Amino acid sequence: MAVSSLVVGISDCKVTRDAESVLVTYALGSCIAVAMHDPVTKVSGLLHYMLPESAIDAKKAELNPFMFADTGIPRMMDVLKNAGGDGKRMVVRLTGGAQVLDSQGVFQIGKRNYLAARRILWKAGILVAAEAVGGEVSRTTRMEVGSGRLWVREGGGVERELVRSSGPKGRNNGE
Amino acid sequence: MPPELEHQSMMMDQEPTASDTIREVAAEVLETMFFTEAELATCEHSWLAAAACARIRFEGSHFGEMLLGVSLEAAGPIAASFLGLEPVELTDTQHGQVIQELSNILCGAMLSHLWPESKLALLSPELTPWQEWPPAGLLHRCFTIPEGMLAISIRLAPPAQPAGNQ
Amino acid sequence: MAYSVLIVDDSPVMRSFIRRVLGLSGFEVGECMEAADGEEALARLRAHRVDVILTDINMPGMNGEELLRKLGADGVLKRIPAVVISTDATNERILRMIALGAQGYMSKPFTPETLRDELERVLGERDASRA
Numbered sequence: 001m002a003v004s005s006l007v008v009g010i011s012d013c014k015v016t017r018d019a020e021s022v023l024v025t026y027a028l029g030s031c032i033a034v035a036m037h038d039p040v041t042k043v044s045g046l047l048h049y050m051l052p053e054s055a056i057d058a059k060k061a062e063l064n065p066f067m068f069a070d071t072g073i074p075r076m077m078d079v080l081k082n083a084g085g086d087g088k089r090m091v092v093r094l095t096g097g098a099q100v101l102d103s104q105g106v107f108q109i110g111k112r113n114y115l116a117a118r119r120i121l122w123k124a125g126i127l128v129a130a131e132a133v134g135g136e137v138s139r140t141t142r143m144e145v146g147s148g149r150l151w152v153r154e155g156g157g158v159e160r161e162l163v164r165s166s167g168p169k170g171r172n173n174g175e
Numbered sequence: 176m177p178p179e180l181e182h183q184s185m186m187m188d189q190e191p192t193a194s195d196t197i198r199e200v201a202a203e204v205l206e207t208m209f210f211t212e213a214e215l216a217t218c219e220h221s222w223l224a225a226a227a228c229a230r231i232r233f234e235g236s237h238f239g240e241m242l243l244g245v246s247l248e249a250a251g252p253i254a255a256s257f258l259g260l261e262p263v264e265l266t267d268t269q270h271g272q273v274i275q276e277l278s279n280i281l282c283g284a285m286l287s288h289l290w291p292e293s294k295l296a297l298l299s300p301e302l303t304p305w306q307e308w309p310p311a312g313l314l315h316r317c318f319t320i321p322e323g324m325l326a327i328s329i330r331l332a333p334p335a336q337p338a339g340n341q
Numbered sequence: 342m343a344y345s346v347l348i349v350d351d352s353p354v355m356r357s358f359i360r361r362v363l364g365l366s367g368f369e370v371g372e373c374m375e376a377a378d379g380e381e382a383l384a385r386l387r388a389h390r391v392d393v394i395l396t397d398i399n400m401p402g403m404n405g406e407e408l409l410r411k412l413g414a415d416g417v418l419k420r421i422p423a424v425v426i427s428t429d430a431t432n433e434r435i436l437r438m439i440a441l442g443a444q445g446y447m448s449k450p451f452t453p454e455t456l457r458d459e460l461e462r463v464l465g466e467r468d469a470s471r472a
């Protein structure tokens with residue numbers, strides 16, 4: 001069976017229900033990847049956003065809502081719903097949010113991106129199933145649409161499956 | 176050393192550790208349940224006159240109180256974050272209740288970190304205007320949060336003397 | 342099977358937070374009752390079936406510690422699992438509440454997911470013990 005790999009770039013989002021597909025995103029430094037999967041319909045989405053709040057550049061957010069958490073996450077959820085995904089069933093996982101020196105010389109953006117996702121998801125009535133966030137390493141995230149399984153590679157390390165964990169106290173953050 | 180000065184001295188002896196604790200606990204509480212982050216800020220208190228504030232007393236092996244101030248523009252977003260609502264959906268009563276609960280969580284977490292082997296009880300927090308407590312024996316920090324400002328003061332007090340024991 | 346939950350906390354917004362987590366956790370929650378102190382909690386427990394109790398400690402009136410003591414002294418009520426949710430994370434308090442029969446202890450602050458996981462553990466153990 002041919003597996004089709006859908007690459008999600010920076011400030012990008014892809015949604016599919018093709019069970020033969022794999023959604024993948026690379027170079028998650030301070031950015032956050034939000035992976036959502038409906039285990040019944042297989043409708044799945046992967047969002048890779050750069051910044052927490054669109055208020056800093058509303059024009060950019062209009063051109064590309066996936067650049068920001070507060071426009072990207074709701075937009076992805078709309079697309080998932082239109083594709084047949086049920087918000088109440090969604091399995092949601094977060095990866096990324098590392099403390100890296102970004103182009104603005106800012107260390108804290110990773111944490112801000114992470115907190116933005118947590119705040120928006122809580123407001124949307126969604127609890128996070130698992131996360132691999134923080135630390136200082138860049139990550140790659142890959143999700144199989146058919147099974148909903150998700151793998152993370154941290155730095156140059158081995159890819160490992162991200163399974164259910166508790167919140168920040170049980171966070172897989174490269175330790 | 177008179178007992179009241181002994182308490183102040185004990186607090187000040189721990190000051191570098193206690194200051195770190197305030198910072199770390201404030202960050203942990205705000206990130207974990209309020210999904211926002213706090214950074215230490217230089218103190219400038221003009222905003223406190225209009226801030227939403229709560230005071231909470233504690234007793235047991237240590238007696239004292241904590242005062243929390245949240246700037247007016249931050250109280251709504253903080254409350255909304257906690258409850259998972261939009262700020263416009265909140266009532267003034269809910270604003271106040273969240274500030275009280277925030278003070279409760281901050282105080283309990285700080286005391287548990289500072290004195291993990293102690294026996295403590297927290298009284299119910301009360302909404303109150305901000306008070307500038309005397310600096311002697313006081314632990315105080317201001318923070319910036321994305322929504323506005325936050326201030327925390329903690330002081331110990333000598334335990335109440337039994338009547339007639341002067 | 343729908344679980345019946347009793348939340349005991351004098352803070353209405355903390356009760357809302359917990360209620361929200363329950364609603365989002367995927368458990369089938371049949372009835373979610375609230376009480377502002379231990380006395381109110383006991384009244385609820387005597388009038389309704391409850392599968393799990395989530396209780397604060399510091400409350401005006403009857404506090405959480407006294408509530409656990411009363412539950413432990415009741416042949417029927419002591420079988421209901423109780424999880425403490427408190428700002429008090431001192432060692433002495435945690436040990437005391439466990440000794441009084443608390444099945445779990447969550448110190449604030451905690452994430453919604455951590456509460457969800459704790460409930461899964463406690464309800465899972467309860468269901469296993471009744472199997």
